[in-house]
Amino acid sequence: MNDNIQPFTPGGAPAARADVEQLKAYSAPLEGRRNMLRLDFNENTIGPSPLVAQALRGFSTEEIAVYPEYDGLREAVVRNLMEGGCRERLNPDQVGLFNGADAAIHAVFQAYGDAGDCVLTTAPTFGYYTPCARTQGMTIEAIPYEGETFAFPLAAIQEALTRLSPRLLLICNPNNPTGTRLAPEQIIAMAASAPDTLLVVDELYAAFTGDSVLPLVDFAETPNLLVLQSLSKTAGLAALRIGFAVGHAAVIDRVGRVTGPYDVNSVAVAAAFAALADQSYVDAYVAEVLRARDWTVEALQQAGVRHHCDGGNYLLIWPRKPVAEVDAALRGEGILIRSMAGKPLIDGCFRVSIGTTSQMQRFMEAYLRLDP
Missing domain, CATH: 3.40.640.10 (Type I PLP-dependent aspartate aminotransferase-like (Major domain))
Structure with a gap:
């Protein structure tokens, strides 16, 4: 049972269905993301058409x-x-x-x-x-x-x-x-x-x-x-x-x-x-992300950083320091990533979304400085 859920007691709030009482809801840290380089939720990083x-x-x-x-x-x-x-x-x-x-x-x-x-x-x-x-x-x-x-x-x-x-x-x-x-x-x-x-x-x-x-x-x-x-x-x-x-x-x-x-x-x-x-706008954005992904992979390879990249506008990185420490340090630089702590097979890494080439250059400069 979710530790944050209080058991139903007489006079308290009505209990939900048993399946809901035992549920740990999906959560995502959405607060405090404005004016940051958002590389945590795989969003479009430049805005719509x-x-x-x-x-x-x-x-x-x-x-x-x-x-x-x-x-x-x-x-x-x-x-x-x-x-x-x-x-x-x-x-x-x-x-x-x-x-x-x-x-x-x-x-x-x-x-x-x-x-x-x-x-x-x-x-x-x-x-x-x-x-x-x-x-x-x-x-x-x-x-x-x-x-x-x-x-x-x-x-x-x-x-x-x-x-x-x-x-x-x-x-x-x-x-x-x-x-x-x-x-x-x-x-x-x-x-x-x-x-x-x-x-x-x-x-x-x-x-x-x-x-x-x-x-x-x-x-x-x-x-x-x-x-x-x-x-x-x-x-x-x-x-x-x-x-x-x-x-x-x-x-x-x-x-x-x-x-x-x-x-x-x-x-x-x-x-x-x-x-x-305006599908041409979307197509141009996707093409830029793919260019930026190739650039990022090459930069990670040259730096000897363990990573995994296959499909999507994101990749996985295994930092040398603890993920929580890297996450906090990057946030201090105004850059958001997503820790994969606790996930099967990939605990200990983080996911970084791919933005534009200039955005990924900013990420790589900060990451290699903070996790040398």
């Missing part, structure tokens, strides 16, 4: 006073995906809108997870999957990544699919925090081999690898595959919380049934339209 700022400046008081309207937004998402190479001719009813990808993940568990059901995933991976599963009373089977390169445990996952027949299989691709990548063809084949399992592929970082399943998948043939994306990591809309689920219309319908009618606010809708209309 100027079209987004223009749309928000033009937001009227009337629009604030009425409930959100979503006319045309699903169609805009479909156009963006089709222009990005999506194989299937998607329909708007195959796109779900959510208050960030986190809300989509939560809705998937609410719609498809029941007490005693099994969720299969990997370890380490995005920490929000666990509280969502435990809130529903689900059991969790987390297969560890393999070796020093954190290879995807494909054989072990396939064996567990057969043995456990899990209700849900969650694959973060590329994985946060290890960057591990799995080929889209393998994901689609895995879904086809387990038709009673909903395979959710979390693609929030796929733009940095080109590993999306959408250019290959046919949801009529693989209706148990659901793809999650967002506009936080690439388009710079993290504060506004706008995410998408793409899949078979029947799955989108079921997941949508457990969400509120106005969960996505009007400001996020306006920003999403503007961001989707």
